[in-house]
Amino acid sequence: METQLDPLKDDLPLMANTSHMLVKHYVLDLDVDFKSQVIEGVIVLFLETGSRHRRTSSTDKEGCQSQFDETCKIRASEPCHIPVSNASVCSSKVEYNDFAVSGKGEKDTSDKNGNHSNEEQASGISSSKNCCDIESHGNKDFLLVLDCCDLSVLKVEEVDVAAVLDIEKFSMSAKLTDVSKEVEKNLRDQIVHELVTLPSHRWQEQLCYYTRCSQAPGCGELLFTTGTWSLEIRKSGVQSPADFPHAIRIWYKTKPEGRSVTWTTDQSGRPCVYTMGSPINNRALFPCQEPPIALSTWQASVRTAANFVVLMSGENSAKPVQFQEGIMSWYYYVTMPMPASTFTIAVGCWQEVKKQCFTAAVQTENEFSLPFSQADFRWHEEGCGHVDYPCRYQNPAATLQRVIPYRVFAPRCLMECCEEHLLQLIPQCLSAAYSTLGTHPFSRLDVLIVPSNFSSLGMASPHIIFLSQSVLPGGSHLCGTRLCHEIAHAWFGLAIGARDWTEEWISEGFATFLEDVFWARAQQLSHDEVKVQQELKALLRWRRLRDEVQNSEEELQVLRPHKESTGEVSESGASIVKHGLNAEKIFMQVHYLKGYFLLRSLARTLGETSYLASLRKFVHKFHGQLVLSQDFLSMLLEDIPEQKKSGLTVESIFQNWLDTSGIPKHCAFELQVTKWIRANQRIRKSGKKKRKQDEVVFQKV
Ligand SMILES: [Zn+2]
The missing domain is CATH 1.10.390.10 (Neutral Protease Domain 2)
Structure with a gap:
């Protein structure tokens, strides 16, 4: 199918290359600021390699895979490592996320770019707008293409999920002791793979580790460029989806004119913001894979002034917890995979x-x-x-x-x-x-x-x-x-x-x-x-x-x-x-x-x-x-x-x-x-x- 767009037409592009990689889970960590009408924060994506692009050769990789399969069989009957009562404690930790703070630390340098369009945010690597099948065009780096518009992307990095304390309790792969660079990379991918494929009865443990992995330190910045409809991410020298990082963190902020949410006042004259059902769905709210085939779960921590209520697509009725003086934090999650376009949020002084x-x-x-x-x-x-x-x-x-x-x-x-x-x-x-x-x-x-x-x-x-x-x-x-x-x-x-x-x-x-x-x-x-x-x-x-x-x-x-x-x-x-x-x-x-x-x-x-x-x-x-x-x-x-x-x-x-x-x-x-x-x-x-x-x-x- 032809994906080149005629700008005069009214068609909506779905740019994400979901056949190469699929987002399985989003962790959102956001601050809603009514003064500047900006939502700013961090999103961590947990990805799986598309079925056609999984590794098949190389003996040591096969060895790793078979060990993982063994692990799966053993683990299915193991009791949950994380007691149920700890799940909420774990979840609330996300409020003290160091990365959200460091994201804010960058605010001063990035503010001058605040009103720039996606194009002007491009970070200096060659642009390849609207080109989705870059992989087949020769010996080039693989591009992860996400649907995105009207967002200021500040930084993208790989997340070192192997650095999460006691991850070995959860992941058999993490017990490997070899420390060569290649093995480290495989280890991170294995941990993400085990995490996204955990059986459903371990969903609480899964959410908890998603939170903890989302807070793990970075292990290398990734190159990115933004087009009118997309965010493209690559890692220098990585040419296949299987070798691309499977956990990535994106610092970004929305623009007041972004079309996914509307900033307005309610019938009592008080400020509010909500996703009003835009034809561009959520791509001006967070970078995502829009095609419906990309069914994913999500969890989100949203902070805003204490007099506001945060409502969201989440299966828990979130209760706010104090983040700091005058700021409350709300945490929601879903365990049923759904298209990212169905995610909905509303923040206002409702009762x-x-x-x-x-x-x-x-x-x-x-x-x-x-x-x-x-x-x-x-x-x-x-x-x-x-x-x-x-x-x-x-x-x-x-x-x-x-x-x-x-x-x-x-x-x-x-x-x-x-x-x-x-x-x-x-x-x-x-x-x-x-x-x-x-x-x-x-x-x-x-x-x-x-x-x-x-x-x-x-x-x-x-x-x-x-x-x-x-x-x-x-x-x-x-x-x-x-x-x-x-x-x-x-x-x-x-x-x-x-x-x-x-x-x-x-x-x-x-x-x-x-x-x-x-x-x-x-x-x-x-x-x-x-x-x-x-x-x-x-x-x-x-x-x-x-x-x-x-x-x-x-x-x-x-x-x-x-x-x-x-x-x-x-x-x-x-x-x-x-x-x-x-x-x-x-x-x-x-x-x-x-x-x-x-x-x-x-x-x-x-x-x-x-x-x-x-x-x-x-x-x-x-x-x-x-x-x-x-x-x-x-x-x-x-x-x-x-x-x-x-x-x-x-x-x-x-x-x-x-x-x-x-x-x-x-x-x-x-x-x-x-x-x-x-x-x-x-x-x-x-x-x-x-x-x-x-x-x-x-x-x-
Ligand atoms: Zn069912």
């Missing part, structure tokens, strides 16, 4: 909304649950299909949890409104989602009412949902449906990601379809009420889709723009996201609506009960993984009995729905709409006033 005097109306098991069929349990017995991580689907207690722990944060002036309209809806919606799809993929949830400059109604990230203040007034309907939509993204969009970002419909179509299902269950409506409500919403969506299709570029209406080459990347792993930076596309709803109508028509073919059973099977099979459209469609069609299928194939769905612009010609929806309008006119005559009120609310959807 937690707590219930004062109402009793949460969460349904009990018996009232509410729709028992899963016997067929559901057959595939439950199969293991997970993803890489090893501490998965909730394998944890019996987690699989029974209808409502995960949740918190709500809001600016002071909206606290009362949130308590009244939002707080009691959350357990209802979470419970409805559980009764539809089963196990919650994430262990907890924070909901934040974001500042008024937020450009959409909601955004879902791991462990955190952003909601616009616009959903708060107007009764529970708007707030409830939006909450259900964002909760649905925990499964579709987060636990199951799109392998190709242009197939956005997989997350948005499903979330739009499921918000109706969840919301109907959350309200405990009768079958007839559900039908009327869902038909009405379908009608409004149909009109919106029809208008959009008539008034937008045809190319932007295609849900699978890469067609048969979807998911393909260049030899290095780089690719481009078609129209990823198109301003018009960002506000289009065609992916939501056309995706929704496809799923709705499939539900009608299959019948709702067996359709929802298929969705549960799909999330069980594909959670923790990336999918393409065909993964879902093939699985679904397998479950449809022949007589119902009537010519429905993956190819026909591509042809009619996903690979073409416009709306499928034979979609019988228009007919049903007319029928609905006629039926509705009769109802209106009897209850005109009530219906009018409802319609006002629906118009806003």
